Amino acid sequence: MEIDQSLSEILSVTTEINKDIDKNIKGKKVKGVEEVEEVEEIEEEVDIEVLEEEEEDTCYIHDNQYVLILLPSGKFGVFHTNDIIGKPFGHSYEIHDRDKIKIIRNVAFREVDETDANNKETIDDPSKQKLSYEDIEQLKKDGLEGQKTEYSKAKYIKRKEAKFSRVFTPVRPTLYSVWEYFHTKNPSKIREMRIDSLSQMLTLANVRAYSKMLVIDDTQGLLISGVLERLGGYGVVIGIHDGENHNFDIMRYMNFSKKIYNSLRILSWQQVFKEEIQAPFNYQNESNLSEKELKFYHRKKANYERIESTRELLFKGGFDGLLIASQYQPESILETFIPYLRGSRPIVIYHINKEVLMNTCVHMRISRIYLNPTITESRTHPSMSTSGGVDFEKISSKRAKLNKED
Amino acid sequence: MSFLQYKTYIEEGDLVIAYITRENMMPLVVNPTMTYNNKFGTFKHSDMIGKEYGSKISSHNGRGFMYLLHPTPELWTHVVPHRTQILYIADISFITTYLDLKPGSIVLESGTGSGSFSHSLTRTIAPNGHLYTFEYHEERAKAAKQDFERHGLSDLITIECRDVYKSGFEITDTVHAVFLDLPAPWDAIASAKRAFKQRRIGRICCFSPCIEQVQRTCASLNENGFVEIKMFECLIRNQEVHTIPIYTVKDAVSKIKAQQEKKRKRREQDGEKDHTTKSQHKQEPPNLYVSKTPTEARGHTSYLTFATFLPILDE
Numbered sequence: 025m026e027i028d029q030s031l032s033e034i035l036s037v038t039t040e041i042n043k044d045i046d047k048n049i050k051g052k053k054v055k056g057v058e059e060v061e062e063v064e065e066i067e068e069e070v071d072i073e074v075l076e077e078e079e080e081d082t083c084y085i086h087d088n089q090y091v092l093i094l095l096p097s098g099k100f101g102v103f104h105t106n107d108i109i110g111k112p113f114g115h116s117y118e119i120h121d122r123d124k125i126k127i128i129r130n131v132a133f134r135e136v137d138e139t140d141a142n143n144k145e146t147i148d149d150p151s152k153q154k155l156s157y158e159d160i161e162q163l164k165k166d167g168l169e170g171q172k173t174e175y176s177k178a179k180y181i182k183r184k185e186a187k188f189s190r191v192f193t194p195v196r197p198t199l200y201s202v203w204e205y206f207h208t209k210n211p212s213k214i215r216e217m218r219i220d221s222l223s224q225m226l227t228l229a230n231v232r233a234y235s236k237m238l239v240i241d242d243t244q245g246l247l248i249s250g251v252l253e254r255l256g257g258y259g260v261v262i263g264i265h266d267g268e269n270h271n272f273d274i275m276r277y278m279n280f281s282k283k284i285y286n287s288l289r290i291l292s293w294q295q296v297f298k299e300e301i302q303a304p305f306n307y308q309n310e311s312n313l314s315e316k317e318l319k320f321y322h323r324k325k326a327n328y329e330r331i332e333s334t335r336e337l338l339f340k341g342g343f344d345g346l347l348i349a350s351q352y353q354p355e356s357i358l359e360t361f362i363p364y365l366r367g368s369r370p371i372v373i374y375h376i377n378k379e380v381l382m383n384t385c386v387h388m389r390i391s392r393i394y395l396n397p398t399i400t401e402s403r404t405h406p407s408m409s410t411s412g413g414v415d416f417e418k419i420s421s422k423r424a425k426l427n428k429e430d
Numbered sequence: 431m432s433f434l435q436y437k438t439y440i441e442e443g444d445l446v447i448a449y450i451t452r453e454n455m456m457p458l459v460v461n462p463t464m465t466y467n468n469k470f471g472t473f474k475h476s477d478m479i480g481k482e483y484g485s486k487i488s489s490h491n492g493r494g495f496m497y498l499l500h501p502t503p504e505l506w507t508h509v510v511p512h513r514t515q516i517l518y519i520a521d522i523s524f525i526t527t528y529l530d531l532k533p534g535s536i537v538l539e540s541g542t543g544s545g546s547f548s549h550s551l552t553r554t555i556a557p558n559g560h561l562y563t564f565e566y567h568e569e570r571a572k573a574a575k576q577d578f579e580r581h582g583l584s585d586l587i588t589i590e591c592r593d594v595y596k597s598g599f600e601i602t603d604t605v606h607a608v609f610l611d612l613p614a615p616w617d618a619i620a621s622a623k624r625a626f627k628q629r630r631i632g633r634i635c636c637f638s639p640c641i642e643q644v645q646r647t648c649a650s651l652n653e654n655g656f657v658e659i660k661m662f663e664c665l666i667r668n669q670e671v672h673t674i675p676i677y678t679v680k681d682a683v684s685k686i687k688a689q690q691e692k693k694r695k696r697r698e699q700d701g702e703k704d705h706t707t708k709s710q711h712k713q714e715p716p717n718l719y720v721s722k723t724p725t726e727a728r729g730h731t732s733y734l735t736f737a738t739f740l741p742i743l744d745e
Contacts, residue, residue, distance in 0.1 A: 083630035083741070112741040114631035114657075127743065196631060198530045220664060223523035230502045232553045233533045234435050256533025258557060344436050366438060367484020368500040378669065382719045385671045395497060396452050399669040399721065 082279065085111050085194055090277045092195040092205055101190050113196035120190075128191060199250050202277050206246065214243045214274070215349055216376050224400075225347055226250050229372045233258035235344040238361055240264045242350045245272030247374075248288070249280075251347065257283035262338055263290050266351070289334040296360060298339065302331060342366055349374040354384040362393065432582030433549055434556045436500060440478050445581070447505045448473075449497040457501070457509045459580075470494025501581070503549035514543035514570065517611075517637070518731055520664035522550050528662075528736055529607040529633045531555055538605045538625050540564040540594050540612060545574035547609070552583045560586055562601060562625075566593045594618050601625040611637040616650035623654050623739065632739035639732045647735050656737035663733055669721040676718050 085091055085108050094116075101119040108117070108125070117125040195201050203219045225247070231237060231254040241247045241263055248263045252275070255261060265271060270290050294300050305328040313321055341364040348357055354373050365371070371394070375381050381399050388397040431437060431444035440446060440460060448456040450468060458466055462476040471489025473496065478487065483500040499505060507516055517525075531537065535555040542548055542565035552561050565571040571591035578584045592599075595614065598621030608622045615636040626632040634656065636647045644661055651659050 112630055114738060114740045200527055200530065219527060220520065220524050223527040224519060227519060227523040227526065228504060230504065233557050253532050254554060258533065367482050378721060382671050382721055386673065386719055395449065399671060401667045401669055
């Protein structure tokens with residue numbers, strides 16, 4: 025039972041690698057998340073040729089796919105990403121002969137012998153130091169300091185092993201592993217959302233195939249990713265984003281199929297409101313345009329039509345659930361989207377600060393169109409070290425929005 | 431009515447979750463000849479037909495009302511006839527995510543119990559996944575099977591009455607995830623291992639209330655070659671929100687003064703009531719939104735022991 029390893033880097037296996045088959049890609053192998061920006065353009069091109077069979081696909085490492093690599097904390101070698109393409113996820117590899125890899129047998133945990141040793145007699149006083157200089161040097165050589173229980177020795181060995189081993193593990197991007205990566209690396213990016221709260225949001229909002237969901241996502245796409253995955257390409261999600269262009273950056277690490285992406289529609293806050301009328305599109309006669317102009321024209325036109333049809337879809341209403349993880353006041357968000365929700369449908373709101381949700385809770389009670397608003401807070405053990413004492417809170421009008429006629 | 435798709439209007443034969451209060455919900459199958467009685471009065475089923483889910487209906491003597499909700503697996507866990515200990519929302523949610531369940535997943539569950547978790551699982555893996563679920567108690571297996579049929583889930587669920595300790599699951603190379611809610615999961619782990627799709631990564635979760643069970647489970651998972659053995663415990667805490675007035679020490683002084691004044695007046699006027707002093711000191715203090723945890727809350731439910739199945743390799 026160990027939780028001390030962390031996902032250190034995100035690796036993207038891109039087309040680039042495909043072209044450079046059998047070429048040493050040393051130095052390029054591990055792309056930090058910052059560097060991934062460069063890869064973005066290549067990603068877009070690849071987007072079109074998505075493989076058809078999704079299910080079996082996700083448990084093998086393919087090219088043009090994101091992969092998380094679990095690395096030891098210390099020095100690390102070089103390997104060819106081509107050597108892991110086509111392999112199933114799950115196994116760990118050890119680097120040998122400079123840049124060759126071999127599969128290693130994973131060891132779950134070793135048996136720890138119980139002893140009577142404990143720290144009861146350990147007193148912080150130099151005169152109690154019974155060990156000679158030589159003794160200490162010998163202990164240092166052995167890699168163990170002072171009197172330890174077998175449990176702490178085992179822990180220590182494990183830590184040292186992790187540091188000096190040249191073992192890495194390709195990790196399949198799942199909602200859990202992608203969350204784990206961002207939560208470790210940059211928790212504010214995902215509004216410090218914990219995986220248990222994300223999981224509860226998806227369950228409480230009854231997210232499943234064949235539903236029509238509204239998602240207000242300021243978690244860089246983490247929440248949207250969860251919803252899209254649970255829809256599996258059946259149904260539709262409208263994602264509302266902050267700013268002019270969407271920032272659902274996390275989505276791409278999930279290796280979603282074209283089918284899944286097709287269930288996503290995106291609107292900015294400006295496009296959500298009926299009174300904010302879009303500048304009408306200037307339709308032109310296509311035969312008068314040069315090839316270059318035509319390409320540009322088509323893109324503009326498609327974009328305009330995409331937004332218009334998404335607005336229509338929203339205004340038509342009949343949505344099955346509302347999930348919110350936003351920086352904006354929940355009451356104002358509710359006011360905006362409640363007309364588009366059906367009766368007896370769940371609303372789930374996440375916020376890192378309970379106080380914000382307390383206001384929302386009182387608002388919901390007074391307005392009488394909601395049933396049973398509840399704030400819950402949850403914890404998962406063992407997590408003290410990973411959450412840094414930050415709690416999340418969330419409110420869930422679990423039971424439903426009521427019919428407004430009543 | 432199906433747990434796999436929402437509908438808007440209530441029809442005859444549909445399941446409705448009648449919401450009276452948060453603690454008091456009741457599953458009703460709409461039958462026009464029936465009535466439902468509670469302390470708020472009589473509700474005719476025929477009044478529900480044609481109503482939109484989410485509607486409020488009043489009782490016939492006008493003493494009360496209730497809401498008609500669309501069933502979801504989560505509401506079902508509240509109203510399921512408790513034939514066994516069931517899983518709660520925090521555990522259900524975490525297990526679903528950790529086992530990486532989504533449309534298309536193939537899952538093995540043992541035992542079925544009251545079938546409440548089976549509802550949640552099937553909701554998530556629909557429309558193209560499958561659940562194999564095993565229950566050794568014959569009556570419970572029958573009851574669960576009936577529920578699945580009524581709730582439109584039976585196409586996605588294979589339920590079998592079987593003692594898995596004795597005869598194993600007899601499923602090989604099929605599932606992506608395994609969930610064991612058994613008193614002795616270690617006796618079923620070897621058989622569960624064979625049930626996994628052998629050439630892909632898989633996840634197992636063992637649900638046990640006692641730490642001694644966790645220890646034996648971990649040892650067995652380790653012996654059977656499972657890796658990444660981790661144990662979690664999920665806790666959920668409700669927060670009750672209230673609006674309370676916040677008085678200052680000046681209010682405390684005024685309160686005493688008011689009392690003294692009252693006494694003095696009473697002495698002087700021999701009990702004759704005077705309201706002027708009271709209203710003089712009464713000032714509405716500012717309100718504050720506060721929250722607290724309930725005095726009694728559900729604590730430990732179970733430990734969740736997870737492990738990863740590694741794909742077999744061609745040598």
